[in-house]
Amino acid sequence: MRTLPTWYTAFVIPIVQLIAALAISSLVVLMVGENPFKALGILVNGAVNLQYGLSSTLYYATNFIFTGLAVAVAFHGGLFNIGGEGQAYFAGIAVAAACVALDAVLPAPLMALVAIVAAIVGGAIWAFIPGWLQAKRGSHLVVTTIMFNFIAFSVVNLLLMSYFTDPKTLAVESRYFADDAILPMAHELFRSWGFKMPKSLLNTAFIVALITAALVWWLLWRTKLGYAIRAVGQNPRAADYAGIGRSRVIIITVLISGGLAGLMAFNEVYGAQHRMVLAFTNGFGFIGIAVALMGRNHPFGVVLAALVFGGLYQGGTDLQFDMPSLSRELILVIQGLVIYFTSATDQLLRSPLEKLYLRLAPKEA
Numbered sequence: 001m002r003t004l005p006t007w008y009t010a011f012v013i014p015i016v017q018l019i020a021a022l023a024i025s026s027l028v029v030l031m032v033g034e035n036p037f038k039a040l041g042i043l044v045n046g047a048v049n050l051q052y053g054l055s056s057t058l059y060y061a062t063n064f065i066f067t068g069l070a071v072a073v074a075f076h077g078g079l080f081n082i083g084g085e086g087q088a089y090f091a092g093i094a095v096a097a098a099c100v101a102l103d104a105v106l107p108a109p110l111m112a113l114v115a116i117v118a119a120i121v122g123g124a125i126w127a128f129i130p131g132w133l134q135a136k137r138g139s140h141l142v143v144t145t146i147m148f149n150f151i152a153f154s155v156v157n158l159l160l161m162s163y164f165t166d167p168k169t170l171a172v173e174s175r176y177f178a179d180d181a182i183l184p185m186a187h188e189l190f191r192s193w194g195f196k197m198p199k200s201l202l203n204t205a206f207i208v209a210l211i212t213a214a215l216v217w218w219l220l221w222r223t224k225l226g227y228a229i230r231a232v233g234q235n236p237r238a239a240d241y242a243g244i245g246r247s248r249v250i251i252i253t254v255l256i257s258g259g260l261a262g263l264m265a266f267n268e269v270y271g272a273q274h275r276m277v278l279a280f281t282n283g284f285g286f287i288g289i290a291v292a293l294m295g296r297n298h299p300f301g302v303v304l305a306a307l308v309f310g311g312l313y314q315g316g317t318d319l320q321f322d323m324p325s326l327s328r329e330l331i332l333v334i335q336g337l338v339i340y341f342t343s344a345t346d347q348l349l350r351s352p353l354e355k356l357y358l359r360l361a362p363k364e365a
Contacts, residue, residue, distance in 0.1 A: 004357055013353050014294050014301075014342060018308065020349060021341040025334040032325055039319060039326065046318025047311030053318070055186060055200035061303075061310030062202075062267045065209040067288025068295060068302040069216050070123075070261035074141075075297045076220055077253035078233035083130060083145025084261035085285030086152030087123040091262030093156045094122025095269045096164060096174045096276035103181035111181040115270040116208065116263070123262020124255045126152055131254025135247040141254065153279075160276060174276040182274055203271035205263075210303065212263065217299040219256075229253050261285060287339075294342040305342075312338060 026036030047057050067084045074081035098118040103111060130144035157172070164174040183204050190197040220226040231239040232249045239246055268280045291309055295301030312335050319326055341349065 004354055008357055009296060009354075011304075013350055014296075014305070016353060017294070017341045017349050018338060021334075021338040024341075025337050028330065028333055028337075029326065032330065034323055034325055039323060042319050042322050043312075043315035045315075046322075047315035052198045052200060053314055055198065055202040056314040056317075057307065057310040058206050059200060059202040059267075059272065059310070060313045061306040062206045062209045063264050063284040064287055064291045064306035064309050065213060065303055066263040066267065067261055067285050068291030068306055069213060069288075069299060070257045071288050071292035072295070072297040072299065072302055073216060073220070073229070073260060074253060074257040075292060076233050077229045077250065077257075078236065079134065079141050079250065079253060079257070081127070081145055081254065081257045081261075082142055082286070082289060083127065083148050083258070084264075084288050085281050085283070086145070086149035087126045087258045087261040088264040088268075088281050088285055089149075089156050089279075090126040090152045091119045091122030091265035092269045092276055092280060093159050093164075094118040094125075094262075095265045096160075099177045099181065099270060100164065100174060103178040106181055108181055108183045111177075112183050112204070112270065116266050119262045119264075119266040119270075120259035121262070122265065124259040127254050127258020127261075128251070131251045131258075134254065135250040149285075157278065160278070164276060172278050176275045177270070183271070185271075201272040203267070205267035205271040208263070208266065212260065213299040213303050216260070220299070225249075225252070261288070290339040290342060309335075309338075 022040065026040070029036040029039045046053050048054050067088065070084045070087070071081055095115050095118045098114050099111065102114060106114065126148060127145070130139070130141055130148055133139035133144050134141045160174065161172055165172055166175060184192070185200075186202040186204070186206075187197040187199050189204075218226075220230065228239070228244045228249050229252075231242065231244055232246050232253075236246055239249075264281065264284060269276050273280065287309060291302055291305045294308070295303070295305035316335060
């Protein structure tokens with residue numbers, strides 16, 4: 001059986017799917033009486049212009065890399081973790097607790113390391129019960145993780161209001177972390193190096209996200225644990241015959257997935273906001289599902305897909321301001337069409353394109 005090259009499945013097909021989504025979106029723009037080419041130009045320029053767009057795109061992409069990797073790791077283990085939203089939110093309270101307790105005594109580099117560990121541990125803790133139920137009781141991970149999203153928001157909001165808010169203010173958020181415990185933002189770093197960069201929320205978490213993607217690739221394809229995860233995901237019965245403890249691997253996989261989702265809190269709570277605020281996850285945990293599917297559940301594909309979705313978020317903001325007739329809801333429709341074509345109807349375009357390649361490509365000897 002002939003196999004398709006990685007460049008075709010990981011790059012060409014997703015690009016065609018993206019073009020199809022933008023083509024359908026153009027029809028939506030036409031329906032409201034606007035020029036789709038002008039709208040596309042504003043969207044692309046808003047996402048990549050060096051004045052402010054690119055840095056904001058990378059900031060959004062950081063969240064999507066973490067949540068996309070969380071979904072991808074679980075998928076390789078034959079699992080579907082849609083609890084990234086709750087796992088990241090619970091990790092946020094863990095990061096806030098660590099920073100509030102230690103920001104007065106730890107310098108920024110050490111505080112950043114503590115925040116990373118707190119984010120991973122917080123996300124893994126919230127993922128443990130669904131993982132244990134899946135491994136030991138056969139409870140479906142989709143059901144348990146989505147229910148735990150609701151529980152996480154209730155528990156974390158209660159903790160935030162009870163132990164972290166200032167009674168003198170009405171804002172339900174933690175205090176700002178000490179300046180000496182926060183790593184510089186990207187624009188501050190570039191300014192110290194003599195380069196001008198507009199102010200944005202981009203911070204060192206983007207570098208952490210890229211390193212994390214490389215580590216996930218190494219884990220899945222270069223370690224015994226990664227082989228066990230993929231073996232359980234692809235053929236559980238064969239994994240049992242090979243002596244791989246399926247229950248143990250399932251729990252470990254879900255813990256890793258939850259920890260990766262929790263790292264989103266490092267970007268938002270520690271790196272960008274410098275405090276814990278209500279509902280900071282903003283639906284990014286669910287977008288991670290589409291990012292993983294568009295990236296074919298490969299860590300490097302996830303990074304590229306995260307950049308695409310980051311550009312859609314940032315460019316969509318510019319599009320809303322420059323074309324007032326395109327409401328926020330219409331921008332969401334455009335983003336939804338991209339998700340639809342790259343995930344929900346993946347095989348609708350993928351199968352014909354794969355058959356086309358096999359028919360046109362020269363046959364091997």
